[in-house]
Amino acid sequence: MDNQTILISGAGIAGPTLAFWLKAAGFTPTVVECAQALRTGGYVIDFWGLGYDVGERMGLTADIDRIGYHMREMRIVDDRGERLTGFGTKVFRELTGGRFVTLGRSDLSSLVFQKMKGATEVMFGDEIVGVQEQADHVGVQFKHAGERRFDLVIGADGLHSNIRRLVFGS
Numbered sequence: 506m507d508n509q510t511i512l513i514s515g516a517g518i519a520g521p522t523l524a525f526w527l528k529a530a531g532f533t534p535t536v537v538e539c540a541q542a543l544r545t546g547g548y549v550i551d552f553w554g555l556g557y558d559v560g561e562r563m564g565l566t567a568d569i570d571r572i573g574y575h576m577r578e579m580r581i582v583d584d585r586g587e588r589l590t591g592f593g594t595k596v597f598r599e600l601t602g603g604r605f606v607t608l609g610r611s612d613l614s615s616l617v618f619q620k621m622k623g624a625t626e627v628m629f630g631d632e633i634v635g636v637q638e639q640a641d642h643v644g645v646q647f648k649h650a651g652e653r654r655f656d657l658v659i660g661a662d663g664l665h666s667n668i669r670r671l672v673f674g675s
């Protein structure tokens with residue numbers, strides 16, 4: 506198979522998910538993450554629709570439902586915690602057939618990461634500083650790990666993507 510080795514920049518949600526599916530399809534993904542470990546904290550996200558379908562296909566829904574918050578009401582409170590206004594969330598569950606859960610972004614990231622861990626090379630604490638597209642490979646320079654060749658490089662490094670900047674400019 507051509508394009509066997511695939512370097513993914515970013516171990517957020519997109520990166521490890523892509524690595525999982527590439528591995529399942531017979532490719533050899535490598536993930537590089539600039540943080541020293543998986544990022545924790547952050548906001549909750551509403552998890553439904555296509556994301557829920559993908560999570561289900563990865564066998565994650567039992568864990569997602571266990572870890573997630575099954576919100577019944579969104580409330581706006583005053584500085585004493587007294588309810589000012591709000592709305593019920595039943596309509597979301599009805600519209601999605603119960604396939605709706607709210608969970609911490611880093612909880613989701615961690616679950617996805619556990620699924621691909623072990624089967625995929627992960628480089629924490631490093632990042633890509635140079636990319637050169639050649640006829641039959643991509644030359645990559647890492648900040649710490651020297652130079653390597655891959656068949657394809659994919660940016661999954663978030664809103665301020667390093668790969669986007671390196672390849673397309675500012």
Ligand SMILES: Cc1cc2nc3c(=O)[nH]c(=O)nc-3n(C[C@H](O)[C@H](O)[C@H](O)COP(=O)(O)OP(=O)(O)OC[C@H]3O[C@@H](n4cnc5c(N)ncnc54)[C@H](O)[C@@H]3O)c2cc1C
Nearest residue numbers: 515516517518519520537538539548550551632662663667
């Ligand atoms: C307040 C808030 C609420 C949100 N609510 C929702 C919601 O309700 N539903 C929803 O679907 N989405 C929601 N989102 C969006 C959701 O969090 C993002 O869409 C999701 O995290 C994007 O995943 P990602 O993997 O593309 O990027 P990220 O999760 O941002 O991951 C990128 C990874 O790349 C790493 N990285 C960055 N630069 C480099 C580099 N140079 N080299 C190597 N690694 C690098 C980062 O450390 C990070 O680990 C919300 C976001 C915010 C801020």
